[in-house]
Amino acid sequence: MDQDGNESRLGARAVIDASGTWGLPNPAGSDGFPALGESKASASISYRIPDDVSEFAGSHVVVVGAGHSATHAVLRLSELARRSPGTRVTWVLRRGSATNVFGGGLGDELPERAALGSRARKMIDEGLVNLVTGFRVAEFRQDSKSLTIVAEDGAAVTDVAHVFALTGFRPDTEMLREVRTDLDPAFDAVAGIASEIDPNIHSCGSVSATGAKQLAQPEHGFFIVGVKSYGRAPTFLALTGYEQVRSVTAHLAGDHEAAARNELVLPGTGVCGGSGDFDDNAGSCCAAPAPALVQIGLRPVTVG
Ligand SMILES: Cc1cc2nc3c(=O)[nH]c(=O)nc-3n(C[C@H](O)[C@H](O)[C@H](O)COP(=O)(O)OP(=O)(O)OC[C@H]3O[C@@H](n4cnc5c(N)ncnc54)[C@H](O)[C@@H]3O)c2cc1C
Numbered sequence: 001m002d003q004d005g006n007e008s009r010l011g012a013r014a015v016i017d018a019s020g021t022w023g024l025p026n027p028a029g030s031d032g033f034p035a036l037g038e039s040k041a042s043a044s045i046s047y048r049i050p051d052d053v054s055e056f057a058g059s060h061v062v063v064v065g066a067g068h069s070a071t072h073a074v075l076r077l078s079e080l081a082r083r084s085p086g087t088r089v090t091w092v093l094r095r096g097s098a099t100n101v102f103g104g105g106l107g108d109e110l111p112e113r114a115a116l117g118s119r120a121r122k123m124i125d126e127g128l129v130n131l132v133t134g135f136r137v138a139e140f141r142q143d144s145k146s147l148t149i150v151a152e153d154g155a156a157v158t159d160v161a162h163v164f165a166l167t168g169f170r171p172d173t174e175m176l177r178e179v180r181t182d183l184d185p186a187f188d189a190v191a192g193i194a195s196e197i198d199p200n201i202h203s204c205g206s207v208s209a210t211g212a213k214q215l216a217q218p219e220h221g222f223f224i225v226g227v228k229s230y231g232r233a234p235t236f237l238a239l240t241g242y243e244q245v246r247s248v249t250a251h252l253a254g255d256h257e258a259a260a261r262n263e264l265v266l267p268g269t270g271v272c273g274g275s276g277d278f279d280d281n282a283g284s285c286c287a288a289p290a291p292a293l294v295q296i297g298l299r300p301v302t303v304g
Pocket of ligand 1: 019022236
C-alpha cells in the first residue's frame with residue numbers, strides 16, 4: 001500500500017520474512033494459554049518493559065517472567081521502590097529456582113548481560129524485590145480495589161495494582177497462511193534450526209545451523225530470518241540474524257560457497273535452560289536433563 005492508500009502487487013524472485021515477533025507477546029498463563037481472567041484484567045496487565053514507571057510509585061507491582069525483559073522491568077521498578085516508600089515489587093517465576101535467572105556471571109561473554117542478573121540479585125538481597133519461585137500463574141481475580149494472582153497450586157499474590165507479564169513473544173504466522181512453511185510444531189521455529197535452539201534442551205547461545213539451506217521454506221524462494229526464525233525460543237541475538245541474512249543473500253546472488261559458509265561466533269551465556277524441564281531443574285549447560293527409563297505395562301522394578 002502506498003502513502004495514498006492505493007494497493008498494488010509487487011512481483012519478486014524471492015521473499016525474506018524478517019518481521020520479528022514483537023507484535024505477539026505471550027500471555028501470563030504458565031501453560032502458554034491466557035490465565036483465567038487475564039483478558040478481563042487487561043487494563044492492569046502490560047506486556048512490554050515499562051519506559052516510565054513513576055505512575056506506580058506507592059503501589060504493589062508484579063513482574064511475571066524469567067528472561068532479560070523481566071529482569072529489566074524488575075530493575076526499573078526496584079529503583080522506584082528505593083526512591084518511593086510504599087512501592088512494592090514482587091517478581092514471580094514459574095521455575096522452582098532463580099539460579100539461572102541471575103545469569104552466567106563471569107561465564108557470560110557479554111558483560112552487560114551478566115550485570116543484569118547480578119544487579120537483580122542485589123535488589124532482592126536489599127529487600128527491594130520479593131522473589132516468588134515455583135509460581136505457575138493460573139488466574140487473575142480483579143475486584144474493585146485490586147488484583148489477585150492465583151497459581152495452579154492455589155498460592156496467591158494479593159493486593160496487586162499492576163502486572164508486567166514479560167513471558168516472551170511468538171511469531172505471527174497469520175500472513176503466511178497461504179504460503180508453504182516448515183515450522184517446528186512445538187515452538188514455531190524454522191524446522192531446519194529447531195533442534196539446535198529448542199529451549200527445553202538448551203539456551204547457552206550456541207547454534208550452528210543458521211544459513212540459507214536451513215532457513216529455506218518449502219515455498220520456492222521464501223525464507224524466514226531473524227528472531228521470527230527462532231519462533232518462541234528466547235535465545236536469539238542480532239548477531240545470528242546478521243549471519244542468516246548474509247547467507248541468504250549470498251544464496252540468492254548465486255554464491256553458494258559463501259551461503260554454505262558459517263561465520264557465526266556467538267558469545268556464550270554461561271547458563272543454560274529456557275523453559276520446560278528447566279522450570280523444575282536448574283539443569284546443566286546445553287544438555288537436557290538425564291533421560292529416565294519409564295516402563296509401561298510391567299510390574300514396578302526396584303532400581304538401586
Ligand atoms: C526487550 C528486548 C531486548 C533485546 N535486546 C537485545 C540485545 O541487546 N541484543 C540482541 O542481539 N538482541 C536483543 N533482543 C533480541 C532482538 O529481538 C533481536 O536481536 C532483533 O531485534 C531481532 O531483529 P529482527 O529484525 O529479526 O526483528 P525486529 O527487530 O523485531 O524487526 C522486525 C521488523 O519487522 C516489522 N514488521 C512486522 N510485521 C511486518 C509486516 N507485516 N510488514 C512489514 N514489516 C513488518 C516490525 O515493525 C519491525 O520493524 C532483544 C529483544 C527484546 C524483546
